[in-house]
Amino acid sequence: MSLKSAAHYRNQRDRVWARDKGRCVVCGGPGTQVHHRRGRGGPDPHSMENLLLVDDECHRRIHGNPAWSYENGYMVRRHGVIPPDRVPVLINTLPVWLTPDGLSHPQKETA
């Protein structure tokens, strides 16, 4: 299955919903849509590290306030050298690192 196919994206969205427990990662309210931290470009836009569950209002806030979004890890610089799995997301005031296996960790692994 292509990494850019609609079927793959549907599958990844289901995994994001499960990982983020149906909650918007920004405000904790009910999640309604999936946000791409570094956009939909590149070879693997629907990787778990690139996706966050959000609601409509927070999704608009993310795209409307890029400085705040980069600061909190809700957005990752598209042409930057640091990939999404190395940029923590602030969730409930704590930095969380996202991994390809669909898990999130409250602190960076040192291995």
Ligand SMILES: [Zn+2]
């Ligand atoms: Zn929200």
